[in-house]
Amino acid sequence: MTDIKVPELGESVSEATVGAWNFAEGDAVNKDDILVELETDKVSIEVRAEEAGTLTKIVAAEGDTVEIGAKLAELGSGDAAASEDTSTEEPAEEDAHTGASADEAPVPDDSAGEGGNLVEAKIPEMGESVTEGTVGAWLVDVGAAVKKDQALVEIETDKVAVEVPCPVDGVLEERSAEEGDTVSPGDIVAKIREGGSVPAAEPKAEPAAEETSPEPAPSSEVKAMPSAARIAEEENIDLSKIEGTGKDGRVTKGDALKALDGGAEAPASAAPAPAAPREDDPREERVKMTRLRRTIANRLKDAQNTAAMLTTFNEADMSAIMAARKQHQDAFVAKHGVKLGFMSFFVKACVNALKDIPNVNAEIDGEDIVYKNYYDMGVAVSTERGLVVPVVRGADTMSLADIEKKIIELGTKARDGKLTIDEMQGATFTLSNGGIFGSLLSTPILNAPQSGILGMHKIQERPVAENGQVVIRPMMYLALSYDHRIVDGKEAVTFLVRVKEALEDPQRLLFDI
Structure with a gap:
């Protein structure tokens, strides 16, 4: 007997509302079948059968x-034959329901004599709190030969881009998802003919993919999660005037609460705006924002709306650090x-x-x-x-030396799109170096929920007063x-003075003063 339990729902999310069950008690289920959908204030999460x-x-x-x-449900050991019968009796109905076949094992196809079994390529786990992604450009065409572990397609999430590897050597026979589709971990995106040799002119798999992918016909009845329907009933909100953000356009609890906060008419009047963008000038090019860019934009704006942000400034004489680097670099x-860079000194100065x-290392x-x-x-x-902000x-x-090595490792991963979710979560403080692009002064935006961020800038020689004399020093503005x-x-102000003192006299870091 296996207990089906509520999974992790993401950072700061502690509860969810149970949606409609896709199976009844006594039904046979296959591994990875979607049993039920849970709705939170932020996302909808599918709970799948583990076996x-x-x-x-x-x-x-x-x-x-x-x-x-x-505990959501109990899953007992089932009859394998019954499970196979269920999947063979209504394959089309199952595909329409889950978006893909539920069988984990390769699917034999005796009709193709020149190849082996059909093997499914599935979306891998994309990290904690990441429940969906957007299909990017396919890297392999239908009918092309592929190798095991070769990247088939890239899936873009709010935080990282994840490649879907090919499970076996063979030929890409079918694509189950196209560019722009929204997919979840475990969804099937392609089928590969193991060891097959498909003629170059075999594009027949694409129509099959189109047959399984269309959205169900729109219904006159508004689709809504139970919690959303309850809010609508209690507050007398017209669900038909709310644009659903859940799966298949379903109205979620968050949608209903937004409509309640802004008035039920606001979403209805605002909804047509995205459908009718302004007319572009012939010299302009319109490109859809990536999921990552949308997330960056939303988080920066949320930080401005939530925190009482203020910026204080100072400047540091970089002479001592530059001299130390020159003397000990080799x-x-x-x-x-x-190489001994500047960032390791800044990290150490900020830690001190x-x-x-x-309080600067705390959060609300x-x-x-x-x-x-x-x-x-x-x-x-x-x-x-x-x-992106990887974490040391x-x-x-x-x-x-350890800090320099780690920053180089994380920076390389970031530019190659190889950072994991864990490598970008949980920082207590952030450093942003706009100086490498020539910025002389700026006011960085907080990386919520952190309470502080240090902005580094260009090192520039400036005249400064020192012991009654005007001297030229390499100075950096700090924000x-x-x-x-x-x-x-x-x-x-005290925090920034401590950073300045450590940079101007690096020996303070050695003596922890």
Whole structure:
């Protein structure tokens, strides 16, 4: 007997509402069949069968509110023959329901004499809290020969791009999803004829893919999750005037709450706007925003709307660090195999300052302040897809060489699109170096839910007063943006002074002062 439980629902999400069950008690199910959909305030999550069997008991009914780890149902060992009969009796109906065949094993096809079995290529797990992605451009055409582990297509999520590898050597016979489609982990995107040799003029798989992919005919009845329907009934909201963001256009609880906050008429009046964009000038080019770019835009705006952001400035004389790098660079490279850059000094300086001013390393969670007794530093990296912030974990325990190596490793992964979700989550503070692009001064935006971000800028020689004399020094403007709800002005200024002192006298880092 296997318990079907509520999976992790993503950061800060602790409960969900049970949607309609796709199977009844006593039904046989195959591995990866979608049993039920859970709705949260942010996303809808499909709960799949972890193995083949029989759905013996449904514990949580439609409309129930459940928490992470709560028991949804019981799955007993089933009759394999019964499961096979179910899948062979109504294959078309199952494909229309799940979007793909539920069988995990390769599908034999005796009609093709020149090849082996059909093997399914599925969407891999895309990281914690990532439940869907958008199909990008296919890297292999139908009918082309493919090798095991060769990338077939790229799936773009809110955070990273994930490649779908080919499971076997063979020929790409069928594509089950096209560019722009929304897919979830476990969905089938292609079928490969194992060891097959398909003639170049065999594009027949594409019509088959089109037959299984069309959306169901629109219904006059509005589709809504139980929680959304309940809110609509209690608040007298017309669901037909709400644009659903859930699967198949279903109205979610979040959609209903937005309509309630802004008035039921607002979504209806706003809905036609995206469908009728302004007319483009012949000299213009319209390109759809990528999922990553949309996420960056939304998060930056959310940070502005949520935090009481303020920025304080200072400047640092970089002479001491530049002299140390020049004096010890050759020996450093010979021993550690990497160059001694500026970023490792900044990371160390910020860690020391965070220890003195812990509020800058904390975050607000509801009505509480969460103080973090660890120092995981986010380092902003610019890529072709947009800005990403990989995390250098445990920076307080690392040497300058360790930090340099880690930043090079993460930066390379970021530009190659190989960063994992874990490598971009959980930073307590962020550093952003606009100086590499020539920025002289800027006000960085917080990387929520963090309370502080340091903006580094271009090193430029400027005249400064020193002991009554005007001298030329390599100076850098520093900018600290902070959340004034948790960090007072005195603390922010003191933090930036601590960073300045450590940069102008790096020996302070050695003596921890």
